[in-house]
Amino acid sequence: MTALDLSPRPGAAPFPRMVAAQAAMEARLMLRNGEQLLLAVVIPVIVLIGGVEGAKHVDLGLSHRPVDVLTPGVIALAVMSTAFTSLAIATGFERRYGVIKRLGSSPLPRSGLLAGKVGGLFVIEVFQVAVVGVVGLLLGWDPAKGVGGTLLGVLLGTFAFAALGLFVAGILRAEATLAAANLIYLLLMAAGAVVLPSSSYGAFGHVTEWLPSGALGGAIRSACLDGGVGWRDLGVLFGWGVLGTILTARTFRWE
Amino acid sequence: MRYGDKVAVDGLSLTVDRATITAVLGPNGAGKTTTLETAEGYRRPQAGSVRVLGLDPVADRRALLPRIGVMLQGGGAWSGVRADEMLRHVSRLHAHPLDLEALSHRLGLGECGRTPYRRLSGGQQQRLGLAMALVGRPEIAFVDEPTAGMDPAARRTTWELLEELRGAGVTVVLTTHYMDEAERLADRIHIIDHGRLIASGTPLELTRGGHEATIRLVVTKPFPADAPGSLRRALGDGVEVTLLDELSIVVTGPADASSLAVVSRWCEANDVLPESLTLGQRTLEDVFLELTGREMVS
Numbered sequence: 370m371t372a373l374d375l376s377p378r379p380g381a382a383p384f385p386r387m388v389a390a391q392a393a394m395e396a397r398l399m400l401r402n403g404e405q406l407l408l409a410v411v412i413p414v415i416v417l418i419g420g421v422e423g424a425k426h427v428d429l430g431l432s433h434r435p436v437d438v439l440t441p442g443v444i445a446l447a448v449m450s451t452a453f454t455s456l457a458i459a460t461g462f463e464r465r466y467g468v469i470k471r472l473g474s475s476p477l478p479r480s481g482l483l484a485g486k487v488g489g490l491f492v493i494e495v496f497q498v499a500v501v502g503v504v505g506l507l508l509g510w511d512p513a514k515g516v517g518g519t520l521l522g523v524l525l526g527t528f529a530f531a532a533l534g535l536f537v538a539g540i541l542r543a544e545a546t547l548a549a550a551n552l553i554y555l556l557l558m559a560a561g562a563v564v565l566p567s568s569s570y571g572a573f574g575h576v577t578e579w580l581p582s583g584a585l586g587g588a589i590r591s592a593c594l595d596g597g598v599g600w601r602d603l604g605v606l607f608g609w610g611v612l613g614t615i616l617t618a619r620t621f622r623w624e
Numbered sequence: 625m626r627y628g629d630k631v632a633v634d635g636l637s638l639t640v641d642r643a644t645i646t647a648v649l650g651p652n653g654a655g656k657t658t659t660l661e662t663a664e665g666y667r668r669p670q671a672g673s674v675r676v677l678g679l680d681p682v683a684d685r686r687a688l689l690p691r692i693g694v695m696l697q698g699g700g701a702w703s704g705v706r707a708d709e710m711l712r713h714v715s716r717l718h719a720h721p722l723d724l725e726a727l728s729h730r731l732g733l734g735e736c737g738r739t740p741y742r743r744l745s746g747g748q749q750q751r752l753g754l755a756m757a758l759v760g761r762p763e764i765a766f767v768d769e770p771t772a773g774m775d776p777a778a779r780r781t782t783w784e785l786l787e788e789l790r791g792a793g794v795t796v797v798l799t800t801h802y803m804d805e806a807e808r809l810a811d812r813i814h815i816i817d818h819g820r821l822i823a824s825g826t827p828l829e830l831t832r833g834g835h836e837a838t839i840r841l842v843v844t845k846p847f848p849a850d851a852p853g854s855l856r857r858a859l860g861d862g863v864e865v866t867l868l869d870e871l872s873i874v875v876t877g878p879a880d881a882s883s884l885a886v887v888s889r890w891c892e893a894n895d896v897l898p899e900s901l902t903l904g905q906r907t908l909e910d911v912f913l914e915l916t917g918r919e920m921v922s
Contacts, residue, residue: 372726373722373723373726373727373730373788374722374792375722375758375761375788375789375792375794376761376792376793376794377691377761377762377763377792377793377794378719378720378761379690379691379692379718379719379720379760379761379762379763380690380718380719380720380760381689381690381717381718381719382716382717382718382719383719386716387716387717390713390716390717391713394705394709394713398702398704398705401704402704462702462703463702466699466700466701466702466703467696467698467699467700467701468699468700468701468702470666470696470699470700471694471696471699471700471701471756473666474664474665474666474689474692474694474696475689475714475717475718475760476689476690476717476718476760477717478686
C-alpha cells in the first residue's frame with residue numbers, strides 16, 4: 370500500500386487516451402446489460418434464421434437467394450439497434466443519473482465524450498457483424514467482396530442513427546426515450562426496408578428508400594450482393610446524419 | 625443567478641484563499657449548490673463575475689477543469705458500473721491520478737469495490753463521489769454536502785481527509801448545512817440565505833469566541849403581545865431578544881446564570897409558564913437565527 374500523496378498535481382490525460390477509456394467503458398457497460406445484448410445480437414440472429422427458414426415456405430419475391438438478401442439486411446438492423454436504440458436509451462439514463470454532468474466536470478471535453486460514444490458503438494458493431502456474419506455463413510451466405518461499400522454503409526449509418534438517437538435522448542425524459550427508441554426501432558424493422566429491400570414494399574418502397582433504415586439496408590445490400598457502392602443510399606444516410614446533428618446541437622441538454 | 629423568475633443567488637461576493645477550507649453554510653434552498661456550480665462552470669452568471677485560479681469558469685472551462693475536482697450532491701455514475709470501475713475510469717481521464725488502491729482504502733471503499741453503483745448505500749455513494757473528485761489531484765476541490773447521508777465514522781474519516789488535503793496545499797470549498805461540520809473544518813465560513821451572503825468570518829469571529837451565550841425559553845401558552853420588548857427591558861442593555869415563534873424566545877448576548885434568574889422572574893411576573901429554559905454557548909446556529917430570525921436546520 371503506497372501512502373496517499375494528496376498534493377496537487379493536476380492535468381488532463383492525453384486526448385486519445387481519454388477517448389479510448391470512454392469508448393472501452395461505454396462498450397463494456399453496453400455488453401453487460403442484458404436488454405441491450407438482446408437488442409444487439411439475439412433479435413438480429415432470430416430475424417436472420419427466421420427469415421431464411423420462412424423464405425423456404427413463403428416466396429418473398431426476392432431477386433437473389435434469401436440468405437444473400439437477408440444477411441446484409443440483418444447487419445443493417447444490428448447497426449440500427451446499436452447506433453440508434455441502444456445509444457438513445459443509454460444516453461437518456463446517463464442524463465438522468467448525472468453521469469454526463471459528472472463527466473462534464475472531468476477533463477474529458479464534450480468532443481471526447483462524443484468520440485468515446487462513437488468508439489464504443491463501433492466496438493459493439495464489430496462484434497455484431499461478426500456474429501451475424503458467422504450465422505449467415507452457416508446458413509449458406511455467399512457475399513460479394515464489397516468490403517468498402519459495407520464499411521461506408523456502417524460508418525454513415527452509424528452517423529445518421531447516432532445523431533437521431535442523441536436527438537431523441539436529448540429532448541425526452543429517460544423513460545420516454547426508452548419507449549420511443551424501442552417503438553421507432555420496431556416500426557423501422559417492420560416497415561422501414563432495413564431487413565427486406567424497398568422493392569418488397571410495393572408502392573410504399575418509394576418512401577422507404579428515403580428513410581435512414583431503407584438507405585442503410587440498401588447500402589449494405591448493394592455492397593454484399595453486387596460488391597458495389599450504393600452512393601444514393603449513402604447520400605441519404607449522410608443527409609439524415611446532418612439533419613440529426615443540427616437537431617441535436619440545437620436541443621440537446623447535458624443535464 | 626436566476627432560474628426563470630426565481631433569483632437563486634443575488635449579489636453574492638466572496639473570495640477564497642489557497643490551501644484553506646472554506647465552508648458555504650446555509651439552509652436547504654439557500655443557493656449553496658448554485659454558488660458552487662457557478663464556480664465549477666456549470667452555470668453562467670447573468671450578472672457579475674467569477675474567477676477560479678484566475679480563469680473564467682465558463683470561457684476557460686477546458687483549461688480549468690483538469691485543475692479542479694468536483695463532488696456533486698448526488699449521482700454521477702452509471703447505475704450498473706462497479707465502484708472500483710467507475711473510480712478507475714475517472715482516474716484515466718487525468719494525467720497523474722492518485723493511487724487507486726490507497727484512495728479506496730482510505731475512504732473505506734475497498735470492500736464495496738465490486739458492487740454496482742445502484743446497490744451502494746447512500747454513504748458509500750457519497751464516498752465514491754468524493755474519491756472521484758480527488759483522484760485527479762486537483763488544486764481546488766469543490767465538494768457539495770460531502771457528508772450528507774454518512775454514518776458518524778465515515779463523517780470523521782471524511783473530515784480528516786479534507787483536513788489532510790488542506791495540509792497538502794489543496795484548496796477546499798465545501799457546502800454544508802451542518803454547523804458542526806463548518807465549525808470543525810472551516811478556516812472561513814460564509815453563511816448564505818436566500819442567495820445572499822449574510823455573514824462571513826472565521827468560526828471564532830462568528831461565534832464571538834464563545835464569550836457570549838444564548839438563553840432559550842420555550843413556553844406552553846403563546847407569549848403576551850409585548851413579551852420580547854418587556855423581557856429586553858428586564859434584562860438590560862447589550863442583549864438581543866428574538867421571538868422565534870409564538871412559543872419560543874431566544875436571548876443572545878453576554879448572558880450568564882444571573883440572566884437566567886432574570887428571565888425566570890420575568891416569567892413569574894408575567895404569568896408565563898416555561899416548558900424549558902436553557903443556557904448555552906453561542907453557536908453558528910444562534911448566529912444564523914439572529915441574522916434571519918429562523919432556525920437553519922428544519
